[in-house]
Amino acid sequence: MAKSISVKRKSPGRPATGTHPLVGARFPKSEIARIDRWAAANGTSRSEAIRRLVTDALAAHNEKPKGHEKRMAPQPTEAPGMERDNRGNKIPLKKRTRDDREKAKRAKR
Numbered sequence: 001m002a003k004s005i006s007v008k009r010k011s012p013g014r015p016a017t018g019t020h021p022l023v024g025a026r027f028p029k030s031e032i033a034r035i036d037r038w039a040a041a042n043g044t045s046r047s048e049a050i051r052r053l054v055t056d057a058l059a060a061h062n063e064k065p066k067g068h069e070k071r072m073a074p075q076p077t078e079a080p081g082m083e084r085d086n087r088g089n090k091i092p093l094k095k096r097t098r099d100d101r102e103k104a105k106r107a108k109r
Contacts, residue, residue: 025050 027035032046039049 035046035049035053038053039046042049044052
């Protein structure tokens with residue numbers, strides 16, 4: 001007797017259309033009309049318009065103002081009167097040797 005041909009059975013229901021989770025939202029009619037006008041002006045569907053508008057709004061919200069870092073005052077790396085020697089140990093400025101103080105002055109220049 002010959003082997004029967006195996007047939008892969010189809011799963012019932014509609015095939016999956018997307019890989020991302022579905023998120024439902026309710027909008028007032030006035031907002032839907034504005035979204036539809038924006039979609040028509042940009043040649044997209046309502047769904048694509050909502051995706052683009054949300055993405056653009058989130059990108060604009062996460063941007064930091066340019067030059068923000070420049071306006072901040074520099075922060076000290078060590079407490080006042082404390083510095084580190086070449087081994088990384090904290091030494092009060094008063095207890096440093098004369099050579100260490102001269103090296104620190106040269107390094108700051």
